[in-house]
Amino acid sequence: MRPSVMLVDDHTLVLEALAALLRPEFGVLGLFTDAAAALAAALRLHPDLLLLEVELPGRQGVDLVRQLRRSNSAVRCVFVTQRADPVRARECLAAGAWGYVLKDASPAELIAGLRTVAAGGVHVSPQIEALLARREASAPGRRHSLDLTERQQEVLARVAAGMAGKEIATDLGIALKTVEFHKCRISRQLGLNSTAAMTRYAIERGLVHERKRD
Known part of the structure; x- marks a missing residue:
């Protein structure tokens, strides 16, 4: 169709x-x-x-x-x-x-x-x-977690914590396709092309620690 x-x-x-x-x-x-x-x-x-x-x-x-x-x-x-x-x-x-x-x-x-x-x-x-x-490249200091929406930060924190897509969807009460949508947007917005890159980014900016305190 x-x-x-x-x-x-x-x-x-x-x-x-x-x-x-x-x-x-x-x-x-x-x-x-x-x-x-x-x-x-x-x-x-x-x-x-x-x-x-x-x-x-x-x-x-x-x-x-x-x-x-x-x-x-x-x-x-x-x-x-x-x-x-x-x-x-x-x-x-x-x-x-x-x-x-x-x-x-x-x-x-x-x-x-x-x-x-x-x-x-x-x-x-x-x-x-x-x-x-x-x-x-000309302003690397501007690439920080505030570039992301609150929901994107929540998804990124859970990706970095090692949670699978279905787990993230259940944890946040959203659809799996919504999780994948946010991951795709995070990748495009920040140039993070792998789970490892997303994890490093989240750790550097303290998002994983914020997730652990939830």
């Missing part, structure tokens, strides 16, 4: 172009220039993916993502944007987006990225990943 997708952008021409590109592989449920209408439709239609611009008329795209998360929506949001800004990209990913793709990306990158997200992964355009890495 093809993943379903909704598109939100302030330019009708962009929406039509994206829809034409995606229709061979995705079920396009709707095109929206209005963020409020898109939010209402997403909560009603439950698409697999929601593609949106960072700047939308009357509302920031990141606010729409946060509202979907507060509504416990399972839709996976992917920003398709002209904003090649690592600070904004980090904000969007931290808010719960599953992807951040630049509008100058190739059609092949966009489709491959959406496939990755539909399968449960995260995709960020290589240019943005490089900018994020450069930013971290």
